[in-house]
Amino acid sequence: MIVIGERINASNKTVGEAIVRRDSDFIASLVKAQTESGADFIDVNAGNGQYDGTQGKAAMQWLVDTVQAVTDRPLAIDSDSPEIIEAGVQTYRGEKMFINSVTAEPDKLNAIGPLAAERQA
Numbered sequence: 254m255i256v257i258g259e260r261i262n263a264s265n266k267t268v269g270e271a272i273v274r275r276d277s278d279f280i281a282s283l284v285k286a287q288t289e290s291g292a293d294f295i296d297v298n299a300g301n302g303q304y305d306g307t308q309g310k311a312a313m314q315w316l317v318d319t320v321q322a323v324t325d326r327p328l329a330i331d332s333d334s335p336e337i338i339e340a341g342v343q344t345y346r347g348e349k350m351f352i353n354s355v356t357a358e359p360d361k362l363n364a365i366g367p368l369a370a371e372r373q374a
Contacts, residue, residue, distance in 0.1 A: 294350075299341075309340075
């Protein structure tokens with residue numbers, strides 16, 4: 254069984270606010286709690302509803318960097334936006350990863366499929 258820590262999701266109001274404020278201490282505490290609880294992967298979802306495209310990418314890049322600074326666990330890059338997923342994958346420094354929340358819509362599969370194959374996600 255693989256355990257994925259799902260606490261770092263901007264749809265949670267306090268997490269979303271912490272991402273907007275770039276509150277690395279708050280995010281780090283969530284990462285540490287999930288790691289200590291046995292999560293094999295840490296899911297990171299910077300959201301996309303509260304941003305324009307550029308801000309969403311920057312939020313995901315910040316979030317990936319912040320999470321990687323406090324854990325060596327692999328990440329699950331999570332968004333319903335292919336552009337935000339791509340920003341997270343490009344920022345990620347780990348070997349293995351998940352890409353989460355990709356639907357079977359042709360546009361999304363065409364954007365994410367090659368990226369997932371390239372990184373063996």
